[in-house]
Amino acid sequence: MTLVADKPATKSAGDKPSAKRDINAFTGLAHIALIAWALVTAGPLIWVVLASFKNNTEIFLGKPFALPSSFSLQTYFDAWSEAHIGRYFLNSVIVVIVSTAGTMLFGSMAAYVLARYRFPGNRFIYYLFVSGLAFPTFMALAPLFYILKNMGLLGSYTGLVLVYIAYSLPFTVFFLAAFFKSLPYEIEEAATVDGASHTRKFFQIMMPMARSGLVSITIFNIVGQWNQYLLPVVVMTGPGAESKYLLTQGIANISTSAGYHAQWSTLFAALTLSILPMIVVYAIFQRQIQAGLTAGAVK
C-alpha cells in the first residue's frame, strides 16, 4: 500500500503495523486538508447559487448555507433582461470569437515567418514582440486611451478587438514561434519540390502539423480574453457604451448599483449566470483547458 511499509517488510516484521498506522494517519490528514481546500474553493460559489434564490430578508438572516424557502427563477429572468446579463453575455461571446480568431490567424502567421524564414530584421521583430511580455499592460493605459480616441475607435467593438489582438500577440508569437521551430523540415521541403507556394505550405501543411500547439494557445487566448476587465473598461467608454459592455464590466456595474437598489438576489443570479457556462465548458474540456492554461508556464 505504501512507500515505507511495502519494501522493507522483509527487514523486520515488527515494523510493519506501526509504519502502516503511521501512513494511514498521514493519508487521513491528507484527505482532511484536501477536503478542506475543496470546500474553501467551492463554498463561495455554492453560496452564490443558493443566495440567488433567496429574498433580501433571507439573505440578511445570516444562515448562508441554508436552503432558500422557495425556488423561483424570477431573479434569473430579472438578471437576464432587466440587468442585461443576456446582452453582456452575447457581447462578450462575439468579441472573444472575433478577437481570438484574429489573434490566432495573425499570431501564427507572424510566428511562422519569424520561426522558419531568414531575412534581415527577423530577430529585431521577434524580440520586439517578445519584449512585450515584460511590460505590464496597465502602465500604458493613458496613451492607449488617447491613441484609440484619435482613431475614433473608443466605445467600438472594432477598437476593442484590435486592442485584444495586439496585446495577445507577444505571448502567442513567442509560444508558436518555438512550436513552429520544433516541427520537422522534410515534409515542407517535399512540398516545395512539388511546387507548393509559401502560403499554401503554411495553411495546408504547417498549420495541421502544429495543431496541438494551436489548440493550447487558442484555449489560453479564449480564457484570457473572456476574462479581460481592464481593457474593456478603458476602451468601452463614451456615450451609449453601456449597452456594449462586456460581461465582466456588466457584472461589476451591477454590483455597484445592486447596493443602492438592494437587489442582492438579482446580483447573485447574474453571477450564477456568468459562472454556469464556465462550469459546463470546464466539465467538457477540463483536460484541454488545464493543459492550455499551463502550457505557457511549462514551456
Place this chain on the structure above:
Amino acid sequence: MRHGKYPFIIGFLVVPVALYATFVVAAYIQTFQLSLTSWSGLGKIDYIGFDNFVKLWHDDVFWKSIKHNLFLLILLPIITIVIALVFAFLLNVGGGHKGGQTRGVWGSKVYRIIFFFPQLLALAIVAVIFGRVFGPDKSGMLNGLFPASWKPWLFLADERYAMACILIVLVWQAVGFYVVLFSAGMGSISTDIYEAAALDGATRITLFFRITVPLLWSTIQVAWVYLGIAAFDAFALVNIMTVDRGGPNGASSVLSLMIYRNAFDFSQAGYACALGVVLFFLTLTFAALTLRVTRRDSVEA
C-alpha cells in the same frame, strides 16, 4: 528563393506588426514621453522635466500603494506556492506506492478539477463574489457563518484588514492553477527516484524536501515570477471589491489603481504615465532579482 520569398514574408508580417506597433509599442513609448509632461489628457502638452517624479516622491498615496504592492509581492507567491506544493505532492505522491507505481491519494483527479476551477473565472467576477463574501453585515457569507452573538466583522471596510482580504482572494484563485502546474512537473519526475529513496527508508516528508522540491525548482521559479506579476496587478479586485475603490482611506490602494484613477478620474495623464514608468522599472527589477536570488545549480530530473 523561388516563389517570391519576400512578398510572402511581408504579406504575413504586415498586419500583426502594424497592430502591435500601433496599440502596444506606440503606447509604451508614449508612456515614457508623457511621463515628462503635465498633460491632463486634453489640450496642450507641456514638458516639465522630472517634476512628476518629484511629486511622486512626496505623494503619500504613492508610498502607501507601493507598500501594498510589496505586501502582495512578498506574501502572495510564498503562501500560494507553499499551499500548492503541498497539495500537488499529496495528489501525486501522497498515496504511497502500489504495484510498482507511486500514486496520489484516492480521488486526486476530483480534487484537481475542483481546485483548478477558480482560475477560469474572471478576476472581475471573483471580485464581485468576494465583495459579498466579505460583506460587513449578516448578508456577507463569512459574517453569516460566524456565531450570531458576534459583532459583524468589517473586513474590507476595516483599514487594518482590507489588504489581507485582497491577498486571501488572490491566493484562493491562484492555488489550483499552481497545483496543476506542479503536478505536471512532478509527473515528469521518474518514479525510480522515489522508489530508490523509499528503499533507503525515506519518509514522505523527506521525499518532499529532498526530491520533489529540488527537482521542481525551475517550475517554482516560473511560478514565483507569474505570481509576482499578478501581485503588481490586482486592479480588478481593488477597483471592484474595496470600499471607495482603494479605501477605506487609501488602505487598499495599489499602483495599478493609481494609474487608472489619475488617467481617467483625475485628468492627470502625465502623472499616470510617470507612475507607469515607475511600475515598469519595479516589474523589471523584480523579475531580475527573482531569477538571480533563486538561481541554483539545476538538477536534472
